[in-house]
Amino acid sequence: MQLGIEKITRTRLIGSAALTLAVMAFAAVADAAERVTVVMDPSAAQTNRAWATGGSFDLDPVFQRLIGNDPETGEYDNSALAEDWETNDDFSEWTFRLKPEATWHGDWGAVTAADVAHSYEIQTGPDALSTGLQALQGAEVEIVDDHTIRFSFDEPRMDFDFANAGRGSMYIYSKAQFDADGMEGYDTNPAGTGHFRFIEREPGRVLLERVDGHWSGTAPDFEELELRFTVEAATKLAMLLAGEADIAVIPRELQGDATDQGMEIVQSRQPSKQVIVMPDGLFMKEGDPAFDPELPWTDVKVREAMNLALNRDDIITALYAGEADKLVRYGMHEPHEGYVPELVERFEAEYGYDPERARALLDEAGYPDAFAKPVIPIVSTVAPGSPEYPALAELVQFYFEDIGLQTEIREMDWASIGAAGRGREAYFIHPVQNAPIRPSHVALTNVFLEEGSSYHGYEDDELTGIVEEMARTIDVQAREALIREAFTYAFENYTDLPLVSLRHPVAIDPETVVGWTFPGVTSDGLSHWHLIRTTE
């Protein structure tokens, strides 16, 4: 009898243990459907104030802009707060009509034009650091009615839609919340209009919760979105492999390790970044005191040789595991205006790897004797989201020295390159990235005008004239022609060394996440968080 009782007890214990394990397993699966964890690099500014960030904003899942982007094509659409928008003939006036059904998280009511006006004021104010701020500033704002708002400028603003879409600076914040709680409300419990509401922020982590019954009629298939921020790439990979993260933004050199362990790589639907090597210090406008003729790359033959020296196929294999396309021209992107297919056809003939021709060009240019400063400084740096730049610098050095160019590697941090550029003291070559890929006219303005980006290095009177005329032109066909002319001029004058066009990859755990559709049009490449699809 005692043995029987012991047997029953043992059976009960085993059964209880099995049941407990089953419940725990079920709970683990349920947790996977309840929360998706994404681990990524920390953003430059960790704040709920979008205007205080240089581009990458942690709370992108919480807030929306006026204009949305199609998740597949990246084209502007009305998936955000604006039902539609229109501009006058010269693009100096933009009118947006808001969706009347759009509402704030919490009890802050419907989204109105007053919210947009308020958001414009704080995000173009003196402490705004947002990328593309120039494209936003300078408007006179008119609230036409509760759901219509007009921005009027003194000059044409062809890129105002860009400034209000995925790449843009202006997230919409609640005026009612600001009136009630001030900036503290934004800092502690910001109300947005996105598919996720803010729950909490703590060092290294942001927790968001799905908005059930979202005004758009769509909802994510998981309850919570956790964003975790880690600098160390190996740790991010470890989190993914250990099941602590469902999605990890890891550098390309670790993606093979992830896929070897059963993870999958998902890429943005569209290219999200262009990378070039920029020979800086080409201040070649008439009488520019910053111009130094002793730099070898001031000679177009030397710049052509530098381009012909690069084996772009090998660079793509070595740095990007083959997952990149050759870039023909910085800023030129097929969906955007001014695309020149003829340059694509000419690329291999005029930029393709040809070290023999490169050496001949250097001889024709008289290198090195013709230049008092024959050594080319190649900057080794790390830019946000681009850990491959130090390796790129070494590869470029290898190819340059193979054709006889004298080089040196110069280590600089990314911000210092910009500082040197602003001070017109950047006499070196360095990587430049166009991320996300800006509209053609924005890219040209940034990279070829003195008042453009700090990370630019080529100026001459002719190209400046073309770009400035383009900036003034509102006729669509005339602009298209000018943009094509600018791209062609830059192509033929070897203003830079175009390298690659990249999509934005993330590693996913297929046991919990089956896919994520995003176009790659934001500063850090990620968006459309509600389109993360889980196994549930």
Next chain:
Amino acid sequence: MLKFLTIRIAESLAALLAISVLVFALTHVSGSPVDAMLPDDATPAQAEALVQEWGLDRPLPVQYFTFLGNALQGDLGQSLKWRGKSATEVVLDHLPATLWLGGVAILISVAVAIPLGVIAAMHKDSWTDGVVKMVALLGQSLPPFWLGIILIWIFAVSLSWLPTSGRGGLAHLILPAIAMSWFQIAAFVRLTRSAMLDVLDAEYIKLARIKGLSERVVVWKHALRNAAIVPLTYFGVLAGSILTGSVVIETVFAWPGIGWLAIEAIRGRDFPVVQTVVIVFAIVFIVANLLVDLLYAVVDPRIRRA
């Protein structure tokens, strides 16, 4: 004793002032925070506006004395990366995590190293001593960041026994605390072993044995107390090492303490936070050494009377 304490405090304040000058100068040498904060397409006009807003166009001595004057009133500036928060607030938010991790690491170091050092000394030249010396050698030669990653891969990824990173319960503390204490254990073991070997040869130890005291009492009460001066001296260095080591360990383990904060602030050229972190580090180091000096006096009566 009071005179001793007064002099030590005055010296500490002077050291703190010198450190504030050094850190101010060094952070500004690395470049302007404007360059790190602005997006790539920022215009020169935007940069200029920011420089003026943050007073970065004023001469460096003016900036320093403004900073010093404010610091003496407890205002170490506004964070440039954690907008809306003061630098002090940001550092205080992260300090408990480091104190917690550092405290556990110190406990592990002391609890593991001192007994190991004593045992190694008692069994000098035996295989036990050899093993302990090998542990010490590994501890001082393995880079902490490498060790941290290895620990993650073994215990979190392969065995799934512990979490990889982040802050949470006790389980989250184990791996970073071990990684942080590893080097200290090695140093402590060697110091303790060396000190014990010296003491165990002393005449008073021989007398204690002759008088019939048990070996356990001889070693753990009489010998260790006298040998403790040497590892105690290292304790002040240990506090500093734990803090400086926190920069690497907290980054690897994404542990949101002030070491992690220091890296983030440096990356973002958040001057006020960097300065505040260094000043906090300096204060902790100085206070730890002050306490060590006081403990010295407590442990060794000869120092009290000197």
